[in-house]
Amino acid sequence: MKETEENLTEYYPCSECHAGNLQPCRVTYFTWIGNELISVPHFPAWVCDVCGRREYDLKAVTWLNMILDPNAGRPTTKHRRTPPPLRPQTGTPRPIRDS
Numbered sequence: 001m002k003e004t005e006e007n008l009t010e011y012y013p014c015s016e017c018h019a020g021n022l023q024p025c026r027v028t029y030f031t032w033i034g035n036e037l038i039s040v041p042h043f044p045a046w047v048c049d050v051c052g053r054r055e056y057d058l059k060a061v062t063w064l065n066m067i068l069d070p071n072a073g074r075p076t077t078k079h080r081r082t083p084p085p086l087r088p089q090t091g092t093p094r095p096i097r098d099s
C-alpha cells in the first residue's frame with residue numbers, strides 16, 4: 001500500500017508561457033460578495049516566475065466561496081429571479097357590493 005496522494009513539493013508548469021513554474025506564494029485575494037468588496041490577505045496562490053501569471057488555489061477559492069456564500073448548504077446556487085411582467089395600471093373595474 002503506497003500513499004501517493006500527497007505531493008508536498010509540487011510545481012505546476014505555467015500554462016501561459018510554458019517556460020516558468022507556478023510557485024506557491026501568498027497574495028491578497030479580492031472578491032465581490034454582493035456589492036461588498038472583500039479582501040483576503042495571505043491568500044494561497046500560485047505565481048509564475050517567468051510571466052507572472054497568477055492562479056489561485058482552487059481548494060482555497062472553493063473554501064472561501066463556501067464560507068462567504070450566505071446560501072451555503074443549499075442545494076441550488078442559481079438565482080432564478082425573473083422580474084414580474086409590467087402591468088399597465090389600468091383601473092380594473094371592481095364590482096361594488098354593499099355589505
Ligand SMILES: [Zn+2]
Pocket residue numbers: 014015016017018019020021048049050051052053
Ligand atoms: Zn508563465
